[in-house]
Amino acid sequence: MIPVLEAVGIRKSFGGVRALRGVSxxxxxxxxxxxxxxxxxxxxxxxKIFAGALQPDEGxxxxxxxxxxxxTPAKSKSLGIAVIYQQPALFPDLTVSENIAxxxxxxxxxxxxxxxxxxxxxxxxxxxxxxxxxxQAYVSSLSMPEQQLVEIAKAVDAEARxxxxxxxxxxxxxxxAENLFRIVDELRKSGAAVIYIxxxxxxxFALADRVTVLRDGESMGxxxxxxxxxxxxxxxMVGREMEAxxxxxxxxxxxxxxxxxxxxxxxxxVHDVSFVLRRGEVLGLAGLVGSGRTQFAETLFGLSRxxxxxxxxxxxxxxxxxxQQALALGLAYVPEDRRRHGVxxxxxxxxxxxxxxLERVSRGGFLDFTAEQRVAEEYRERFRVKAPSVDTPVRNxxxxxxxxxxxxxxxxxxxxxxxxxxxxxxxxxxxxxxxxMLIGELAARGIxxxxxxxxxxxxxxxxxxxxxMHAGRLAGVLDRNHADAHMVMELALGxxxxxx
Amino acid sequence: xxxxxxxxxxxxxxxxLFLIYLAFAxxxxxxxxxxxxxxxxxxxxxxxxxGMTLVIVVAEIDISVGSLFAICGVCGGxxxxxxxxxxxxxxxxxxxxSALGAANGGLxxxxxxPSIVVTLATMVAWREALNWATGGxxxxxxxxxxxxxxxxQAAGEAVLFSATAVxxxxxxxxxxxxxxxxxxxxxGSDAEAARLAGINTKLVVFAAFVLxxxxxxxxxxxxxxxxxxxxxxxxxxxxxxxxxxxxxxxTPITGGxxxxxxxLIGVALLGIIGPALTYLQLSPYWEKAIQGGIILVTVLFDAxxxxxxxxxxxx
Numbered sequence: 039m040i041p042v043l044e045a046v047g048i049r050k051s052f053g054g055v056r057a058l059r060g061v062s063x064x065x066x067x068x069x070x071x072x073x074x075x076x077x078x079x080x081x082x083x084x085x086k087i088f089a090g091a092l093q094p095d096e097g098x099x100x101x102x103x104x105x106x107x108x109x110t111p112a113k114s115k116s117l118g119i120a121v122i123y124q125q126p127a128l129f130p131d132l133t134v135s136e137n138i139a140x141x142x143x144x145x146x147x148x149x150x151x152x153x154x155x156x157x158x159x160x161x162x163x164x165x166x167x168x169x170x171x172x173x174q175a176y177v178s179s180l181s182m183p184e185q186q187l188v189e190i191a192k193a194v195d196a197e198a199r200x201x202x203x204x205x206x207x208x209x210x211x212x213x214x215a216e217n218l219f220r221i222v223d224e225l226r227k228s229g230a231a232v233i234y235i236x237x238x239x240x241x242x243f244a245l246a247d248r249v250t251v252l253r254d255g256e257s258m259g260x261x262x263x264x265x266x267x268x269x270x271x272x273x274x275m276v277g278r279e280m281e282a283x284x285x286x287x288x289x290x291x292x293x294x295x296x297x298x299x300x301x302x303x304x305x306x307x308v309h310d311v312s313f314v315l316r317r318g319e320v321l322g323l324a325g326l327v328g329s330g331r332t333q334f335a336e337t338l339f340g341l342s343r344x345x346x347x348x349x350x351x352x353x354x355x356x357x358x359x360x361x362q363q364a365l366a367l368g369l370a371y372v373p374e375d376r377r378r379h380g381v382x383x384x385x386x387x388x389x390x391x392x393x394x395x396l397e398r399v400s401r402g403g404f405l406d407f408t409a410e411q412r413v414a415e416e417y418r419e420r421f422r423v424k425a426p427s428v429d430t431p432v433r434n435x436x437x438x439x440x441x442x443x444x445x446x447x448x449x450x451x452x453x454x455x456x457x458x459x460x461x462x463x464x465x466x467x468x469x470x471x472x473x474x475m476l477i478g479e480l481a482a483r484g485i486x487x488x489x490x491x492x493x494x495x496x497x498x499x500x501x502x503x504x505x506x507m508h509a510g511r512l513a514g515v516l517d518r519n520h521a522d523a524h525m526v527m528e529l530a531l532g533x534x535x536x537x538x
Numbered sequence: 539x540x541x542x543x544x545x546x547x548x549x550x551x552x553x554x555l556f557l558i559y560l561a562f563a564x565x566x567x568x569x570x571x572x573x574x575x576x577x578x579x580x581x582x583x584x585x586x587x588x589g590m591t592l593v594i595v596v597a598e599i600d601i602s603v604g605s606l607f608a609i610c611g612v613c614g615g616x617x618x619x620x621x622x623x624x625x626x627x628x629x630x631x632x633x634x635x636s637a638l639g640a641a642n643g644g645l646x647x648x649x650x651x652p653s654i655v656v657t658l659a660t661m662v663a664w665r666e667a668l669n670w671a672t673g674g675x676x677x678x679x680x681x682x683x684x685x686x687x688x689x690x691q692a693a694g695e696a697v698l699f700s701a702t703a704v705x706x707x708x709x710x711x712x713x714x715x716x717x718x719x720x721x722x723x724x725x726g727s728d729a730e731a732a733r734l735a736g737i738n739t740k741l742v743v744f745a746a747f748v749l750x751x752x753x754x755x756x757x758x759x760x761x762x763x764x765x766x767x768x769x770x771x772x773x774x775x776x777x778x779x780x781x782x783x784x785x786x787x788x789t790p791i792t793g794g795x796x797x798x799x800x801x802l803i804g805v806a807l808l809g810i811i812g813p814a815l816t817y818l819q820l821s822p823y824w825e826k827a828i829q830g831g832i833i834l835v836t837v838l839f840d841a842x843x844x845x846x847x848x849x850x851x852x853x
Binding site for chain 2: 341360361362364365371373379380381382383384385389393394396397400403404405447
């Protein structure tokens, strides 16, 4: 059987960095082929080459046995390759049906637009991918998961021979992910080839037929998924055995540091949230995407104005109306989507580290550059940030290392309460492990931590207690020793009654 | 030195080459009198461009500075005629400029109107208001001690130069050493990230507009005292002059970066072209064309430089 796409001996360098060192890869019709590897292993470079966005320095790409020269994005598309990137690449000010039509629409007589036909066609596609939005809806009004579905509809519409998905579930909650898996399965049954990139092993085991592991720009081999275990994959990816992803934590939990009572922010969909967070405790905050976890965190941090309820920090009732006030009270917030908001891309590691605590590197109101360098260097070592120096712009760091810089910034403010919103989203397993270790260390030093995460394993593995949100309300709080994935899911879906 | 001249490199090289060329082609350009005239004419441009740099770094723009300049000059003249002690004039200029800047900043920062539209509106509104109020008439019959603050030309010029130099150096130093200025860069680079880092980004943007207003007010008074009357139509085109100087100095119009040393080079480069043409016996009509060319070349250089920067440096 001839593979749909075959790549032989692909090499690609950026300046002095060799991103791919002779990778060979193939994917067949009716196959879901998983591509895994740490960040920086070369996955993105490889799919960008398949998409025609990058040209390989060496190597050959064959499509159904025919060698392809000079692949461009347009050529790749016309050859039936569709790529769904991590971040949907849609036009926000156009409607769903216009977005779909732009990607692929047969020409009409006199190039006239048949709006009725266009919308009907879009509606059919949307129902096929299980999306319930209107074709006339503007993309800017859609949530991230909905936009992801539109991207998939585009790929289905193009009747692509090869669909490449780059971490499609990174921004999806579990229910939307289920829907995605169904679509992937349908694509496979219809005879399309699928390349599927993900950091979440459970979904790879559920979906993929074969898996190719990349490490440092080289292929570690292609294996049938059924013959692999979690441990095999990790070993191939990182080149070492990973004993436990989650660190053992045996710290003493102290007095309450944060008490939230009946906190509401109706305009952002947060209703009547109450809980107590103690010193040294990790409180997991689980829930589906759109359940109001981030909105709650933003209300707590003073980014949205609360319209009901009360907050006490260290036993004292406080009002938090701005991030400045929250900071002064010892709260710190590491936001979701670090690429956009967690760090300042133009700033070097040092300036990002000190940004929220400039007074600590100032003398008499003036910046003390020696102190700044020293402090930044200290945090760089402690957080094992992989950067040549603290003067390196964070733009040039990998996602995991950017996240460490973001964490370092907040740690420098010496917070009493640290809110982490999806701290390991889209970062590789090695960096994840380091971040888990850091979270453990911080809790051991007496910081109360709120860990927002869409990854059930992470919430279950790291938390002392797990609070689950559903539709803007707290659906329940579970103790670590009595919680399992099933119970959390039930609460997140709104099936169970509120329990203490 | 290398660190001093990264992004302002293009402007610096062009300036150096031009100055060397002038030394051979028109040595008389380097007469003391000529250099002093050029410097005098550009004192106000430098002050305004300094403020403009900070406004552009926070990723905003202020095109109303020319109108602010005119209003502050006329008000200064009227106040002097009304008996305000002459030493208070610069402070009056700063106060009026700050107030007008605060109006711009308030609309941009707290009402969230786009700065290009807000300052376009205030540019036209203030200019027309001034025309209506003065009927286009200059402020004449100023007290005798208005010109050069009553110090005489030589001492007056010295005051102008030293005030400008001290202010520029102070702001240059502050931009490196004060935490507040780092907030300006952070806000311009990524306002949302800066807000999440606990920076009051609205206040930062507001402050940048107040500062450019204050500097414009001061520049206007310092410029007015060079003459015996205050024109009602001063400062036309000043917004373009100062924005051009900032851009030529290597500050990207998209904000987040940029340095005041570059702006100084930009002001010097654009400021010497007009006078240099006279000495090179070329038609003065070439001035704008050459200035336009320089802006284009710097922007091209900048685009190429940032393209080189975007190459992934690390795996």
